[in-house]
Amino acid sequence: MYAQMIKTARSGVKNREEMSDQEREFQDRIDRDEKIEPKDWMPDDYRATLIRQMGQHAHSEVVGQLPEGNWITRAPTLERKAILLAKVQDEAGHGLYLYSAAETLGESRDELVRLLHEGRMKYSSIFNYPTLNWADIGAVGWLVDGAAIVNQVALQRTSYGPYSRAMIRICKEESFHARQGYHAIMQMAFGTPAQKAMAQDAVNRLWFPAIMMFGPNDSESTHSEQSMAWKIKVKSNDELRQQFVDQTVPQIEYLGLDLPDPGIKWNEERGHYDFSDPDWNEFFDVIKGNGPCNVDRLKDRVDAWEDGAWVRDGLLAHARKKSARTAAE
Amino acid sequence: MADQDQLFQFLLRLGDNTLVLGHRVSEWCGHSPVLEEDIALANTALDMIGQTQLWLGLAGEVEGKGRSADDLAFLRDVWDFRNVLLVELPNGDFGRTLMRQFLYDAWSQIMLSKLASSSDDRIAAIAEKASKEVAYHVERSGDTVIGLGDGTEESHTRMQAALDYLWPYVGEMFQSDEVDGAMVAAGIAPDPTSLREEYDAKVQSVMSEATLTIPGSKYAHKGGRTGYMHTEHLGHMLCSMQWLQRAYPGASW
Secondary structure: OOOOOOOOOOOOOOOHHHOOHHHHHHHHHHHOOOOEOOOOOOOHHHHHHHHHHHHHHHHHHHHOHHHHHHHHOOOOOHHHHHHHHHHHHHHHHHHHHHHHHHHOOOOOHHHHHHHHHOOOOOOOHHHHOOOOOHHHHHHHHHHHHHHHHHHHHHHOOOOEHHHHHHHHHHHHHHHHHHHHHHHHHHHHHOOOHHHHHHHHHHHHHHHHHHHHOOOOOHHHOOOHHHHHHOOOOOOOHHHHHHHHHHHHHHHHHHHOOOOOOOOOEEEOOOOEEEOOOOOHHHHHHHHHHHOOOHHHHHHHHHHHHHHOHHHHHHHHHHHHHHHHHHHHO | OOOHHHHHHHHHHHHHHHHHHHHHHHOOOOOOOOHHHHHHHHHHHHHHHHHHHHHHHHHHHHHOOOOOHHHHHHOOOHHHOOOOHHHHOOOOOHHHHHHHHHHHHHHHHHHHHHHOOOOOHHHHHHHHHHHHHHHHHHHHHHHHHHHHHOOOHHHHHHHHHHHHHHHHHOHHHHOOOHHHHHHHHOOOOOOHHHHHHHHHHHHHHHHHHOOOOOOOOOOOOOOOOOOOOOOOHHHHHHHHHOHHHHHOOOOOO
């Protein structure tokens, strides 16, 4: 999940009395679990919220290439390099797919990219953390894609048809990435002492950023209610986070690594693992642009876009010349 | 049957070309001019790494000393690499990267089409598989060279500069030595010089459409495919590529 802290375009939930007939009909369709399609009528706020969420999700896929690309040239075997290249290619593909889905709501990819580059749209906080050793690549696949899947499996049931279908397709690939990531870190956890130390270091550093991916606690999450009513959001942040922790703790134990949080403990009564809150001040710092890699990540994307302007212009000019020539024939 | 060491050298040339170029292309990850190009470049790099696994895997088998494709990729030093100099040159701008890709793809396509009927079935099988990928690569790199050459004034200037810079590195792909002679004699591979005519025709046709001028000089840098003298760039590439294998010897990844 690459979308977090999505501000719903309106505050509070409209009750039925406040709704127009059209809005009531729309809400009824959602309540009946019907999918909303691009040409259907929808409230402006629903449209705006979805554009934000899908746009942020798309940006995350694209920016997410950078921390992984950081290791492509240092991958330790040909097979690992191939796996990582295939994964990064998938992520870029997801970005493309999600931008296209957002375009069905009338927002162009160029406009979304412009907003990202101007710092007016975000991408997931997780990609503002560095990848410092090779085990990070395994941990990103396992923990980051793993956290994304928890959210995205829920989002397969989201009310907007193109987004829901994108999630179904993306989840398949993400599950594959998560398994490959776990396999990579397993190789290290069961490897030499140095490799095991790398694996431990990666888990220690990435655990809290990974559980931050689900966004603030429900009590602090002010924008969720309307999104839940519209089924743009399907489960709450805390529900999803708990699900992730529950599925991941046994995996860490299987690797024989120390748990990254001394607060992790099975709670018999709840039937869930207890765990410590991440440092939410750090989270909000990262969101505000003060994470360890925010400045560099955005600069990389802006540079790529600006340095590539001549390429886009050139190819466009050629396409115009070509169609003019065809027309003249 | 050809001398096994010569066959080993020949396979290293093929595998090192794809390894080194695949690596260079992968350096673009996340930094290309448009998302579609990020995908295409990652895909190209992925194909080339896949081909590397096959060529170097076979090279290790032929050598018979128990070295795997990974051993060959990650544990040889510069002087043991047998790729042409063209593929180890730094990426430069996107235009130079795609120009280099086209100049290589055009050669690779012709070479693989001949290798598909190699007397060595293992080589023929790899060539057959790789041909399908390279047919797509050359179409894409060729189209991009045409699009940018015949695009704006700036893109044209950049592409001409890329061609001027890279052209002296093209000739090495067509040089021939005793290793090649042995391959020809055994029916394993064509003489590289024999591919030149078809290559020139292909390149000329793309450059004409791209409104680019092939430099007149026939001078060709050499030293990569024999390992006699690589560029300074290869060592730096190996520093990052081989780092984990070198720093943690014997670990399994």
